Amino acid sequence: MSTYGSAERLEDGMRNKKYRRWRPLLTVVLVCAAVAAGTGPAGAQAPDGQGSPLVRIVDGPHGHVAVAAGWVRDKAALDRPERSDPGGPGPATPGAGPVVASNNQWLAGSRRTTARPRGGAPGLISASGRTFVQAPYLAYYASFTQTSSRVAWLGRSPWAADSIRHTDRWRVDSFGDPFTFAGAPDSAVARRDPGSLEVSWSTTVSGTWLSEHTWDRVDFMPTGHFGEVYRISHSVTGVFQFGSAFYQVDEEADAFTW
Numbered sequence: 397m398s399t400y401g402s403a404e405r406l407e408d409g410m411r412n413k414k415y416r417r418w419r420p421l422l423t424v425v426l427v428c429a430a431v432a433a434g435t436g437p438a439g440a441q442a443p444d445g446q447g448s449p450l451v452r453i454v455d456g457p458h459g460h461v462a463v464a465a466g467w468v469r470d471k472a473a474l475d476r477p478e479r480s481d482p483g484g485p486g487p488a489t490p491g492a493g494p495v496v497a498s499n500n501q502w503l504a505g506s507r508r509t510t511a512r513p514r515g516g517a518p519g520l521i522s523a524s525g526r527t528f529v530q531a532p533y534l535a536y537y538a539s540f541t542q543t544s545s546r547v548a549w550l551g552r553s554p555w556a557a558d559s560i561r562h563t564d565r566w567r568v569d570s571f572g573d574p575f576t577f578a579g580a581p582d583s584a585v586a587r588r589d590p591g592s593l594e595v596s597w598s599t600t601v602s603g604t605w606l607s608e609h610t611w612d613r614v615d616f617m618p619t620g621h622f623g624e625v626y627r628i629s630h631s632v633t634g635v636f637q638f639g640s641a642f643y644q645v646d647e648e649a650d651a652f653t654w
Contacts, residue, residue, distance in 0.1 A: 541612065
C-alpha cells in the first residue's frame with residue numbers, strides 16, 4: 397500500500413457547504429457480536445423474526461457502517477465478493493441529459509489471504525469493494541458514487557476478531573491545477589502529493605467478523621481553471637486483530653481515463 401504525502405484533515409473552509417455530509421460519530425465502535433451456541437441456520441437467511449443478516453451500527457442519509465448479525469453462521473454466504481464488472485450502466489446523474497462520451501465506469505474487485513491467529517486455526521481474511529465513477533470525456537472532475545465495501549474474517553476459530561479496522565480510499569491522479577474534494581464523511585483524511593489526491597475513511601469495530609461500509613458520493617474537482625484526471629482508483633483495506641497479532645488484506649481497483 398503506497399503512501400502519498402502526509403495525512404491532513406481538510407479544513408472546513410475547503411468544503412463546499414452544499415456538500416456537507418453526515419459525520420460518523422465514532423473512531424472506535426465497540427460491537428458485541430455474541431453468537432448463540434449450536435449450528436444455527438445454514439445460510440445468510442434469517443430465522444423467523446431475526447431480521448437482516450447485517451446490523452447497522454452507524455446509519456445516516458449518505459452511508460452506513462454495519463456488522464454481521466449474531467445469528468449468522470454461514471460466513472461465506474454473507475461475504476460475497478464483488479464481481480470484477482458489476483454490469484449495467486451505473487446510476488444516472490441527476491438532471492443530466494444523454495451522455496455522448498464519458499469515462500463513466502465501475503471499479504470493483506476482491507482479494508483474500510490467510511491469517512493464522514495464535515491459539516486458533518488458519519482462515520481467510522477478505523476485502524471487497526465497488527464504486528461507480530462518473531467522469532466527463534475531458535475528465536475535468538471525477539465523482540465516486542454508490543461505494544460499498546466489506547472486510548471479513550472467514551475462519552471459525554476464533555469465531556470473531558478482537559477488532560477490525562476497515563478503510564476505504566478514493567484517489568485521483570491528475571494534471572494541471574491541484575484537486576480538492578467534497579462529499580466524503582467528515583472524518584475522512586486527505587493525503588496529498590503533487591499530481592494526486594487520496595481520501596480515506598476508516599472505522600474500527602470490535603468483537604465481530606465482518607464490517608461493511610456504504611457511501612453515496614465523493615466528488616473530486618480542480619481548485620483552479622484547468623485540471624484533468626488521468627487515473628482513478630478505489631481501494632479497501634481490512635486490518636484484523638487477534639490478541640497481539642495483526643493481519644492485513646488489501647484490494648484495489650483502478651483505471652485510466654485517457
